[in-house]
Amino acid sequence: xxxxxxxxxxxxxxxxxxxxxxxxxxxxxxxxxxxxxxxxxxxxxxxxxxxxxxxxxxxxxxxxxxxxxxxxxxxxxxxxxxxxxxxxxxxxxxxxxxxxxxxxxxxxxxxxxxxxxxxxxxxxxxxxxxxxxxxxxxxxxxxxxxxxxxxxxxxxxxxxxxxxxxxxxxxxxxxxxxxxxxxxxxxxxxxxxxxxxxxxxxxxxxxxxxxxxxxxxxxxxxxxxxxxxxxxxxxxxxxxxxxxxxxxxxxxxxxxxxxxxxxxxxxxxxxxxxxxxxxxxxxxxxxxxxxxxxxxxxxxxxxxxxxxxxxxxxxxxxxxxxxxxxxxxxxxxxxxxxxxxxxxxxxxxxxxxxxxxxxxxxxxxxxxxxxxxxxxxxxxxxxxxxxxxxxxxxxxxxxxxxxxxx
Amino acid sequence: xxxxxxxxxxxxxxxxxxxxxxxxxxxxxxxxxxxxxxxxxxxxxxxxxxxxxxxxxxxxxxxxxxxxxxxxxxxxxxxxxxxxxxxxxxxxxxxxxxxxxxxxxxxxxxxxxxxxxxxxxxxxxxxxxxxxxxxxxxxxxxxxxxxxxxxxxxxxxxxxxxxxxxxxxxxxxxxxxxxxxxxxxxxxxxxxxxxxxxxxxxxxxxxxxxxxxxxxxxxxxxxxxxxxxxxxxxxxxxxxxxxx
Ligand SMILES: Nc1ncnc2c1ncn2[C@@H]1O[C@H](COP(=O)(O)OP(=O)(O)OP(=O)(O)O)[C@@H](O)[C@H]1O
Ligand SMILES: [Mg+2]
Numbered sequence: 001x002x003x004x005x006x007x008x009x010x011x012x013x014x015x016x017x018x019x020x021x022x023x024x025x026x027x028x029x030x031x032x033x034x035x036x037x038x039x040x041x042x043x044x045x046x047x048x049x050x051x052x053x054x055x056x057x058x059x060x061x062x063x064x065x066x067x068x069x070x071x072x073x074x075x076x077x078x079x080x081x082x083x084x085x086x087x088x089x090x091x092x093x094x095x096x097x098x099x100x101x102x103x104x105x106x107x108x109x110x111x112x113x114x115x116x117x118x119x120x121x122x123x124x125x126x127x128x129x130x131x132x133x134x135x136x137x138x139x140x141x142x143x144x145x146x147x148x149x150x151x152x153x154x155x156x157x158x159x160x161x162x163x164x165x166x167x168x169x170x171x172x173x174x175x176x177x178x179x180x181x182x183x184x185x186x187x188x189x190x191x192x193x194x195x196x197x198x199x200x201x202x203x204x205x206x207x208x209x210x211x212x213x214x215x216x217x218x219x220x221x222x223x224x225x226x227x228x229x230x231x232x233x234x235x236x237x238x239x240x241x242x243x244x245x246x247x248x249x250x251x252x253x254x255x256x257x258x259x260x261x262x263x264x265x266x267x268x269x270x271x272x273x274x275x276x277x278x279x280x281x282x283x284x285x286x287x288x289x290x291x292x293x294x295x296x297x298x299x300x301x302x303x304x305x306x307x308x309x310x311x312x313x314x315x316x317x318x319x320x321x322x323x324x325x326x327x328x329x330x331x332x333x334x335x336x337x338x339x340x341x342x343x344x345x346x347x348x349x350x351x352x353x354x355x356x357x358x359x360x361x362x363x364x365x366x367x368x369x370x371x372x373x374x375x376x377x378x379x380x381x382x383x384x385x386x387x388x389x390x391x392x393x394x395x396x397x398x399x400x401x402x403x404x405x406x
Numbered sequence: 407x408x409x410x411x412x413x414x415x416x417x418x419x420x421x422x423x424x425x426x427x428x429x430x431x432x433x434x435x436x437x438x439x440x441x442x443x444x445x446x447x448x449x450x451x452x453x454x455x456x457x458x459x460x461x462x463x464x465x466x467x468x469x470x471x472x473x474x475x476x477x478x479x480x481x482x483x484x485x486x487x488x489x490x491x492x493x494x495x496x497x498x499x500x501x502x503x504x505x506x507x508x509x510x511x512x513x514x515x516x517x518x519x520x521x522x523x524x525x526x527x528x529x530x531x532x533x534x535x536x537x538x539x540x541x542x543x544x545x546x547x548x549x550x551x552x553x554x555x556x557x558x559x560x561x562x563x564x565x566x567x568x569x570x571x572x573x574x575x576x577x578x579x580x581x582x583x584x585x586x587x588x589x590x591x592x593x594x595x596x597x598x599x600x601x602x603x604x605x606x607x608x609x610x611x612x613x614x615x616x617x618x619x620x621x622x623x624x625x626x627x628x629x630x631x632x633x634x635x636x637x638x639x640x641x642x643x644x645x646x647x648x649x650x
Contacts, residue, residue: 001524001525001526001527001528002524002527002528002529003524005517005524005529006510006512006513006521006524009510009512009513009517010512012512013511013512013553014512308510308511308512311504311508311509311510312510312521313493314467314469314502314504314508315496315497315502315521315522315525315569316493316494316496316497316498316500316522316525317493317497317525318490318493318494318497318525319490319493321524321525398489399469399489399493400464400469400470400471403464403469404425
């Protein structure tokens with residue numbers, strides 16, 4: 001007893017209806033899979049991007065805003081730390097290094113970040129090419145930057161918002177020519193497309209005191225307490241875990257706030273917990289839709305098949321054979337739909353990741369994990385169990401009645 | 407009725423079949439049918455449309471359950487078997503040709519003919535596949551790998567006959583097997599059925615076809631669900647192998 005030749009013939013003959021059914025199931029499965037996979041990709045991607053930013057100190061306000069500006073390089077209005085706090089922070093001995101971050105310029109829509117060579121080395125974990133900047137007119141580019149080592153450019157004032165430089169009130173080029181001297185390794189963060197320059201250059205371009213004596217060409221710490229402006233944020237690399245907590249507490253005052261990006265992200269995710277719940281709800285709704293589609297589809301498809309199944313019984317086919325055909329038909333369709341849905345779901349998640357990565361610079365690597373497989377498996381299992389129902393019904397009916405009706 | 411005869415072949419005794427319509431009224435499609443269908447003989451069932459010929463054939467096959475009387479085959483009282491047991495009995499003993507053929511149009515000619523082989527085997531044994539090919543050829547058909555819905559009515563009818571014969575059943579129940587055929591093909595089908603009877607099968611045909619009737623050993627004439635004129639065989643004793 002082997003129902004497959006007949007199941008296959010039914011599938012081939014009713015291929016358009018069967019395909020429509022498979023696509024319906026696949027659409028539902030892929031949506032659920034993509035939602036879950038994408039949510040995880042976002043979480044791990046942003047965590048990876050923030051991974052090397054141990055402690056951030058900024059002016060009091062929203063940690064999320066600072067996180068978005070300092071780590072994800074989204075233009076925003078951040079208040080500056082007062083100069084005296086900045087100086088104290090930049091020269092704090094409890095840290096392995098403290099790197100100020102300054103913004104305000106761009107080149108061909110790539111943000112120019114003023115900082116120190118220590119942060120560049122730390123983020124990149126050794127450079128991919130060239131060396132770190134040693135003079136004010138030198139720059140290191142991110143791994144994904146189109147600029148080559150040796151290339152020169154003139155920074156433009158203002159940061160394009162959403163890639164639209166026109167929005168800045170007064171875009172103009174600063175006078176100085178900057179040379180690219182090194183390239184970072186990929187970090188999976190928006191820093192990959194940014195241009196890093198000594199923070200002194202940013203200060204100088206904006207006519208601020210530039211942290212060193214008048215006429216000094218020095219870059220990097222130590223900074224002259226009398227000649228250091230306030231910065232929007234600084235990245236602190238503490239020497240020990242204990243030092244990390246000490247530093248955070250020390251700079252959590254009326255004038256400044258210290259926070260661990262990893263912690264802020266976790267808090268953000270917990271705020272987004274509602275979103276996640278919404279996503280799970282959506283996933284459940286899609287599952288329910290898929291199952292409804294399965295039931296409807298099965299009922300429709302069975303309209304085609306019932307007369308043939310009755311014929312088979314009239315020829316003496318065992319009832320189990322009839323049930324096996326009916327079940328095998330639906331089960332094959334559900335299997336195909338779920339399989340296709342997994343592949344399409346991954347594809348969808350991949351596409352969304354690419355798009356988001358291009359938009360935010362955060363590298364997102366979507367994966368299929370146990371929860372996606374579990375959802376797919378649960379839809380498959382439910383589909384296979386539901387398929388037993390019509391199979392049971394067709395084999396149970398009285399042949400005399402069925403034959404009279406068909 | 408001679409009990410020995412009943413043991414030997416297929417017989418129906420005081421058979422009645424009725425249908426209920428929507429208002430719950432009973433309609434007797436058959437009543438008091440007693441007949442024997444002996445191995446080695448062709449029985450023709452004739453009668454006007456609506457006289458219960460198909461109903462009788464379906465009762466014999468165990469598809470319909472008679473409302474009274476009994477159907478025996480060998481030592482088995484078919485009419486008192488359960489539905490699954492009747493399916494099994496039919497699978498092992500009957501080859502059916504339905505009035506509307508009931509081919510499975512998703513399948514090709516060969517696949518249709520070999521379908522009954524799938525009921526008991528994981529795949530169609532090559533010996534049965536060969537037998538199917540021979541049957542197709544002998545009935546004047548081509549083994550085309552197209553859906554049977556593409557075939558002409560007469561071709562479909564012969565595919566149905568080939569399918570009924572595949573498993574070499576002891577009883578052949580054919581509902582108007584020559585209705586859609588030209589004289590030559592009808593004659594060839596009649597000859598085939600005769601040949602099967604010659605091999606010891608009980609052949610029962612519902613037919614309007616004079617040719618088939620003239621070749622039958624027995625003729626049962628139905629009228630409004632009852633046996634009308636006595637089932638006389640006009641050719642008794644004229645045929646070779648007729649021991650009646
Ligand atoms: N399932 C059913 N429900 C109700 N009435 C039925 C059913 N099947 C058959 N009948 C009735 O039983 C009677 C006999 O039908 P049957 O099909 O046996 O006739 P037939 O002799 O084969 O006719 P034909 O030569 O037209 O095929 C008819 O009056 C028919 O309407
Ligand atoms: Mg009929």
